[in-house]
Structure formats: structure tokens, C-alpha cells
Amino acid sequence: MNYKISKKEIQEQIKDKLTHELSVEWQDAxxxxxxxxxxxxxxDMLVKxxxxxxxxxxxxxxxxxxxxxxxxxxxxSLKNNLFNLGIEDDFRKALSDLNVRLDNLYxxxxxxxxxxxxxxxxxxxxxxxLATQGYxxxxxxxxxxxxxxxxKLVEGWQTELPDFWLPGGQVWFQPVPTRAVEVHFDGFIxxxxxxxxxxxxxxxxxxxxxxxxxxYVAGMDGRGVSRLRVWAATSAEADFxxxxxxxxxxxxxxxxxxxxxxxxxxxxxxxxHPEGKxxxxxxxxxxxxxTVQDIIRRHLFRYSTLDNLPEKAAIHLNDTHPVLAIPxxxxxxxxxxGYGWDQAWSIVNRTVAYTNHTVMAExxxxxxxxxxxxxxxxxxxIIEEINRRFxxxxxxxxxxxxxxxxxxxxxxxxVKMANLAVVSTHSVNGVSKLHSExxxxxxxxxxxxxxxxxxxxxxxxxxxxxxxxxxxPEYADLITELIGDSYIHNAAxxxxxxxxxxxxxxLEKMAKIRRHNKERMADYILKNNGVTIDPDxxxxxxxxxxxxxxxxHLNALDIxxxxxxxxxxxxxxxxxxxxxxxxxxxxxxxxxxQIIQFIVNxxxxxxxxxxxxEKMKVVYLEDYRVTLAELLIPSADISQQISLAGTEASGTSxxxxxxxxxxxxxxxxxxxxxxxxxxxxxxxxxFGMTTPQVEQAKRNGYIPGNIYQNHPxxxxxxxxxxxxxxGVSFQQISDSLRNSDPYMVLADFDDYVRARKKSMELxxxxxxxxxxxxxxxxHAGCFSADRSIRDYATEIWSAEPVPAHPKIHIAPxxx
Ligand SMILES: *Cc1c(COP(=O)(O)O)cnc(C)c1O
Numbered sequence: 001m002n003y004k005i006s007k008k009e010i011q012e013q014i015k016d017k018l019t020h021e022l023s024v025e026w027q028d029a030x031x032x033x034x035x036x037x038x039x040x041x042x043x044d045m046l047v048k049x050x051x052x053x054x055x056x057x058x059x060x061x062x063x064x065x066x067x068x069x070x071x072x073x074x075x076x077s078l079k080n081n082l083f084n085l086g087i088e089d090d091f092r093k094a095l096s097d098l099n100v101r102l103d104n105l106y107x108x109x110x111x112x113x114x115x116x117x118x119x120x121x122x123x124x125x126x127x128x129x130l131a132t133q134g135y136x137x138x139x140x141x142x143x144x145x146x147x148x149x150x151x152k153l154v155e156g157w158q159t160e161l162p163d164f165w166l167p168g169g170q171v172w173f174q175p176v177p178t179r180a181v182e183v184h185f186d187g188f189i190x191x192x193x194x195x196x197x198x199x200x201x202x203x204x205x206x207x208x209x210x211x212x213x214x215x216y217v218a219g220m221d222g223r224g225v226s227r228l229r230v231w232a233a234t235s236a237e238a239d240f241x242x243x244x245x246x247x248x249x250x251x252x253x254x255x256x257x258x259x260x261x262x263x264x265x266x267x268x269x270x271x272x273h274p275e276g277k278x279x280x281x282x283x284x285x286x287x288x289x290x291t292v293q294d295i296i297r298r299h300l301f302r303y304s305t306l307d308n309l310p311e312k313a314a315i316h317l318n319d320t321h322p323v324l325a326i327p328x329x330x331x332x333x334x335x336x337x338g339y340g341w342d343q344a345w346s347i348v349n350r351t352v353a354y355t356n357h358t359v360m361a362e363x364x365x366x367x368x369x370x371x372x373x374x375x376x377x378x379x380x381x382i383i384e385e386i387n388r389r390f391x392x393x394x395x396x397x398x399x400x401x402x403x404x405x406x407x408x409x410x411x412x413x414x415v416k417m418a419n420l421a422v423v424s425t426h427s428v429n430g431v432s433k434l435h436s437e438x439x440x441x442x443x444x445x446x447x448x449x450x451x452x453x454x455x456x457x458x459x460x461x462x463x464x465x466x467x468x469x470x471x472x473p474e475y476a477d478l479i480t481e482l483i484g485d486s487y488i489h490n491a492a493x494x495x496x497x498x499x500x501x502x503x504x505x506x507l508e509k510m511a512k513i514r515r516h517n518k519e520r521m522a523d524y525i526l527k528n529n530g531v532t533i534d535p536d537x538x539x540x541x542x543x544x545x546x547x548x549x550x551x552x553h554l555n556a557l558d559i560x561x562x563x564x565x566x567x568x569x570x571x572x573x574x575x576x577x578x579x580x581x582x583x584x585x586x587x588x589x590x591x592x593x594q595i596i597q598f599i600v601n602x603x604x605x606x607x608x609x610x611x612x613x614e615k616m617k618v619v620y621l622e623d624y625r626v627t628l629a630e631l632l633i634p635s636a637d638i639s640q641q642i643s644l645a646g647t648e649a650s651g652t653s654x655x656x657x658x659x660x661x662x663x664x665x666x667x668x669x670x671x672x673x674x675x676x677x678x679x680x681x682x683x684x685x686x687f688g689m690t691t692p693q694v695e696q697a698k699r700n701g702y703i704p705g706n707i708y709q710n711h712p713x714x715x716x717x718x719x720x721x722x723x724x725x726x727g728v729s730f731q732q733i734s735d736s737l738r739n740s741d742p743y744m745v746l747a748d749f750d751d752y753v754r755a756r757k758k759s760m761e762l763x764x765x766x767x768x769x770x771x772x773x774x775x776x777x778x779h780a781g782c783f784s785a786d787r788s789i790r791d792y793a794t795e796i797w798s799a800e801p802v803p804a805h806p807k808i809h810i811a812p813x814x815x
């Protein structure tokens with residue numbers, strides 16, 4: 001697919017879009033107008049590209065991939081699409097003639113923040129990789145009117161502001177009202193028998209209309225294009241507004257409308273912590289019901305049967321949030337298509353696969369039966385039947401009753417979403433080698449002994465063209481200069497950088513590029529935080545959601561201890577260091593919000609203390625999001641990945657940092673284990689307990705108070721934390737550390753301090769530092785999302801890409 005377009009054509013199309021779609025003449029248009037005009041042009045190209053891609057996919061009968069996820073953390077689209085289509089320079093020049101700077105247009109685009117963190121960002125990276133690898137794929141999600149909240153820090157305390165992103169964001173989405181479907185809630189079920197047919201009647205239900213909006217993502221070179229279909233909720237009664245109005249019932253109609261629209265009003269802002277709210281259950285079912293109807297309609301249109309669905313489509317559930325797709329598929333096949341249970345079950349089971357994203361007990365989703373049954377009466381019945389049959393089969397196999405209970409989708413008055421997923425799908429995977437092993441040994445141990453063949457691993461990956469080429473163009477240019485550009489299609493080729501490990505000139509260039517990126521970041525920090533930082537200092541970065549398991553407070557505790565030492569020893573030898581944080585906390589997660597305030601207030605104290613502030617600076621970046629990550633990560637020297645071993649499923653920011661040449665300072669957790677395998681002991685700073693050591697320490701009875709009592713440095717730091725900073729006491733954090741310390745911060749403290757000191761020694765020798773950095777980039781190829789997607793395709797979906805040069809017989813009428 002060739003997307004080349006002449007300068008003149010670009011300019012004509014821009015003027016055309018401005019006049020006809022945005023009602024402004026080009027001479028009067030603002031950057032915002034120009035951004036929208038360019039976005040609309042690119043969108044048109046993508047729609048065409050998708051059409052061609054799908055035509056070939058259909059002619060070659062290529063399997064479709066459907067990726068269901070409640071979150072897609074897309075960030076911005078314009079630069080990514082221009083880059084992948086290979087037309088960024090053409091647009092830059094065309095705009096420049098009109099006195100418009102493309103880089104300014106990029107800044108007009110709001111982040112599409114339809115996700116909380118790693119889970120949603122993974123889904124977004126996968127759309128890119130699916131397109132690049134040539135798989136005809138659709139993502140399905142919700143069109144939240146408000147994405148993840150904007151974070152504003154008021155005296156260090158996180159406050160949340162609504163993220164109304166649609167005014168600038170919706171240009172990418174094409175409404176498809178002809179594909180709207182109805183979703184039914186509430187009511188009751190009437191069953192009867194009619195000549196051996198089981199007739200199910202859902203009565204008195206509430207109707208909501210799901211209207212799709214489509215966004216397209218170009219893969220590299222634009223051969224493949226992925227489609228993300230997001231559903232917006234609106235009242236299905238809208239047609240009757242006028243009738244109701246005439247009948248004097250206009251207000252009730254409007255009320256119904258408002259009730260329906262609430263469903264896709266806002267993204268739930270909890271990461272790894274389900275709330276169990278009725279509206280959230282409603283969102284989940286709304287997504288899967290609309291999606292399943294859409295997939296089945298498309299399949300039936302083409303094949304007139306669902307018998308071959310498993311051969312022609314793979315449906316993937318990203319986490320348990322869309323697991324109700326399983327009973328929903330059963331409902332459609334049983335109640336609407338006339339399938340019998342066994343055949344429907346076999347089709348569902350062979351079509352659907354599930355990825356688990358966490359092993360933490362509090363993150364496993366359960367729904368109270370009463371709420372569930374009331375809201376989704378037919379789906380509840382189907383889950384009861386799934387449960388009944390599963391338990392019967394296990395009992396028949398002689399499985400112990402307690403064990404059957406632990407595996408049952410319905411138990412203790414709850415619908416257990418993870419159990420439902422494992423019971424109903426043909427594949428269950430974790431997202432890093434370590435995580436996939438832990439799944440088999442802990443949360444899914446019972447299942448693993450009964451059905452080991454279901455379990456797999458697919459290590460996460462990133463859309464590295466975004467995170468390296470687009471975010472760090474100078475470094476990407478250097479790499480291309482050294483090894484050519486084949487790595488842009490095949491990340492494994494990055495290993496060709498290894499031969500430059502000891503090339504002084506290359507390492508110096510790398511240092512210069514890092515220095516540029518740090519200056520850029522320092523400008524941003526001065527402007528946004530009012531803090532002057534030294535671009536020659538070590539940029540030591542921890543950015544990710546704020547969660548106790550990720551242990552931002554371990555990082556902060558060491559900063560505090562270092563501050564205490566340095567203010568007593570102001571002339572000590574200490575390489576200047578800038579500690580950078582960025583993280584949003586769930587609005588109701590009080591401890592997390594206190595940790596933010598602790599870091600901010602501690603930072604203010606340090607930044608204003610002349611005894612230390614030439615050597616230490618602490619910066620808390622407000623509103624951490626994809627676009628800020630793209631600016632920040634290329635400037636990092638150190639990547640903090642310090643979760644308690646066994647708690648972080650994979651991590652993906654660790655991969656983004658690594659490919660940009662930062663050094664991981666981390667525990668043997670999640671994908672850090674594989675990063676270590678890839679780079680070797682010399683090129684990573686590991687510290688802390690391993691997962692078995694954590695378990696052993698817990699079995700031995702972990703008592704943080706003992707460490708506190710016998711450790712003068714920790715004692716002093718925790719005491720000062722309790723006394724407070726900036727007039728605020730952080731007693732609750734210090735009490736938690738001394739009394740329970742659920743994530744074993746104190747146990748890993750000494751080793752953390754040691755590893756951080758070592759980073760200072762390594763940094764002192766610039767050639768050595770950038771040798772490590774270059775080695776990290778060279779080994780980052782296996783963390784490409786392209787590789788993840790190939791793994792999913794071969795190991796789980798049994799899918800092939802659309803052939804690059806298909807031999808297709810084109811009938812004359814098809815042209
Ligand atoms: C990559 C990314 C994440 C995930 O970070 P982890 O450190 O893997 O948890 C979260 N938020 C944003 C904005 C990201 O880009």
C-alpha cells in the first residue's frame with residue numbers, strides 16, 4: 001500500500017478540509033484547525049488502507065483477531081500514523097509552506113487517555129503490532145467521554161479534574177451508526193418448551209443502544225491497518241422522544257437518555273483494584289454484548305454459520321474485565337441461533353483465550369450474586385449452567401470437592417471472573433515467564449493440575465517505533481547510521497549494535513544525545529515545576545501508577561535517608577542526582593495519595609535546602625501520561641523497577657527505558673527477570689529478595705519492627721517521616737512501615753541502597769555508563785510488541801498474517 005502524496009496534493013486537501021469540514025479559510029486557521037484538518041486527511045487515508053487490507057484478508061480467508069479490553073491507553077495518534085505511513089516529512093514540508101509547524105500541531109492533540117496504565121497501554125501497543133505484522137485485527141472497547149482524570153497537585157495532595165478529551169480527540173473516530181446494536185439489562189426470564197425447543201424470553205428489560213466509533217492505527221509501512229471500535233451508550237428510546245413529548249412524557253424520555261449515557265461517561269480510575277460497583281458491571285456487559293453481537297453478525301454475513309467460527313476468528317480477553325463475552329456468546333448461540341449447549345460450548349471454548357494480568361488477591365474480580373442476577377438475569381442463568389456442568393465434570397473425574405469449589409465460577413455467593421475465564425477458554429497466559437510460573441503455582445494451581453495444557457506464557461512487549469524512533473529521534477538516527485534501518489521492521493536486529501560497545505566515538509555520541517534529551521526535560525521541569533535541575537546530574541526515574549506494591553515509598557525512603565546523611569556531610573563525595581517521579585493514584589486510595597504528598601513535600605524541603613540542593617533535586621511530575629512518558633523516558637539514566645518480587649506481572653515501562661539505553665535498577669520481578677537474562681549481570685543493577693525468598697521471609701513471620709529497631713538509618717528516616725515535611729505528618733505511612741510493611745520495603749532497603757550506590761560508581765565513568773546503555777538497547781529486541789503478537793498468533797490464536805504478496809484470483813466484477 002502506497003500512501004505517498006505530493007506536497008501540492010497535501011496542501012489542497014488541507015485547504016479543502018479547512019473550508020468544508022472546519023468552516024475556516026486557510027489564511028485564518030489556527031494550529032488547532034490545522035491539526036484537525038491533517039488528522040482528517042490521515043484518517044481518510046487509513047480508512048482506505050484498512051479497506052484494501054481487509055479486501056486481501058478476505059480474499060485469502062485470513063483469520064480475524066478480536067482483542068477485547070476495557071482500556072486502550074492510546075496517547076496521541078497523529079505523529080504515530082504519519083511516521084508509520086512514511087509521510088511525516090512530506091507533511092512537514094507542505095505545512096511549512098503554509099507557515100505552519102507540524103511539531104506545533106502535535107501539541108494540539110490531547111492524549112486519548114482511555115486507560116489507567118500498563119494494561120491499557122499494552123492493548124494500544126498491540127494494535128500497532130497487529131497491523132505491522134499483518135494480522136487483520138479489531139480492538140473493542142468503550143468510548144468513555146472522560147478518560148483517566150487529569151491530576152493536579154495542590155500542596156502535594158492529588159486532586160482529580162475531568163479529562164474532557166473529545167473536542168480535540170474525536171477527529172480520529174468515525175461514527176458508524178448503521179452498526180449500532182441494542183444491549184439489554186434487568187427484567188426477568190420466562191422459559192417455555194415448544195416442540196422440544198427451549199424458548200427463552202427476556203421480559204421487561206431496559207434497552208440501551210451501543211453506537212460504534214472506529215479509530216484506525218497504521219502499522220509500519222501501512223500494509224496492515226488495525227481498527228479500534230469503541231462503543232458509546234445512548235438511549236434506545238431516542239426515536240420515541242417526540243411521541244413521549246407529545247404525550248407529555250418528554251422529561252421521562254430525557255431521563256432515560258441520561259441514564260443510558262451514564263454507562264460510557266467515565267473510565268473507572270482504579271488500577272489493579274476492582275470496586276464491585278453496579279455501573280462497572282454494566283460497562284463490562286455493555287462492551288461484551290455489543291462486541292459479541294458485532295462479531296457474530298460479521299461472521300454470519302460471510303459464512304452463514306457459526307460452526308467454523310474457531311477457524312476464522314480468535315477472540316482474546318485482556319484480563320477478566322471482558323470475560324462476560326463468554327456467557328454472552330452462549331446466550332446468542334442458544335437463544336438466538338438455535339444451537340444446543342454442547343456445540344455452542346465447544347465453539348466458544350475453541351474461539352476464546354484469556355490473558356491474566358495479576359496475581360494479587362485483591363485485584364481478582366468477583367461480583368455479588370444478587371447484583372449480578374438482577375442486572376443480567378439471562379447471563380446469570382448461563383453462568384449457573386456453566387458452573388453446574390463444570391462441577392459435575394470435575395466430580396465425575398474424582399476431583400476433591402474442596403478443590404472443585406475453589407475452581408468453580410460460582411461460589412460463596414460470588415461470580416468469580418477469573419475462574420469463569422479459565423473454565424471457558426482454551427488458553428490462559430501470563431505476561432512474563434515469572435508471572436506465568438507463579439500463576440501455575442498459586443492462583444491457578446488447582447486448574448493447572450487438572451488442565452495443564454491450557455497454560456502458556458507470552459511476555460509483554462512495546463510498540464518500540466513509538467517509544468524509540470518517534471520519542472528519541474536523535475538516538476534512532478544514530479542507530480540507523482550504525483546498523484541500517486532494518487531494525488525498524490525487525491527489532492532483533494538491534495543486536496548489531498553490540499559491535500559498537502567499545503567504540504568510544506559512538507558512546508560519546510550517545511552521551512551527547514542523552515544530554516540533549518536531558519536539557520529538553522530540564523526545560524519542561526523548569527516550566528512546569530519551577531525547579532532548576534542540572535542536566536549533568538543522574539536522572540533517576542520512577543514513573544508508573546502509584547501503588548504500594550510498586551514501592552515508590554522505598555525509593556522515597558532512600559531519598560530521605562540520603563538527605564539526612566548529606567545534610568550532615570555536605571562536602572561528601574556525591575554525584576548530583578535528580579530523582580524524578582510521575583504517578584497517578586486511584587482517587588480513593590488514601591495511602592497512595594499520602595505517598596505522593598510525602599514525596600512532594602520531601603522534595604520541596606530538599607530542593608530548598610542549600611546544604612544539599614546542588615547535589616539532590618526531587619521532582620514530582622504532575623499528570624503522568626503517555627505523552628509525558630515519551631518526553632521523559634529518553635532522558636532517563638536509571639529506570640526504577642523496584643516492585644516486591646512476585647507482585648508485578650510484567651511491567652512494560654521497564655522495556656521502554658531499556659530500549660532507550662537507561663539502566664534498570666530493579667528487583668527480579670516480572671519482565672525484569674528476562675531483561676536480566678538478556679543483558680547479563682554486568683548490565684543491570686539487581687537488588688532485593690527473589691520471589692522464593694519473599695515467600696520464605698513471610699513463612700518465617702516477617703516483623704518489620706525488628707528491622708526498624710536495629711537499623712539506625714532506617715530508624716532515623718522513618719521517625720522524621722512521622723514528624724513530617726512541609727507541616728504535614730506522614731504518620732500513617734511510617735506506622736504502616738513499622739507495623740505491617742506489606743510490601744517488605746524495610747527488608748529490601750539495604751540492598752537497594754547498595755545497588756543505587758553502585759549506579760553512582762558506574763555513572764562516573766561515562767564510557768562505561770553508555771556501554772551498558774548501548775548493550776541494553778542492543779538486547780531490547782525481544783521486548784517488541786511485534787514479537788509478543790507473533791507469539792500470540794502461533795501459540796494461541798493459530799493465526800497467519802495476511803500474505804504480503806497474495807496470489808489472488810480476482811473475478812472480473814471485483815476489479
Ligand atoms: C508504559 C506505561 C505504563 C506502564 O508502566 P509500568 O511501569 O510497566 O507499570 C503506565 N502508564 C503510562 C502512561 C505508560 O506509558
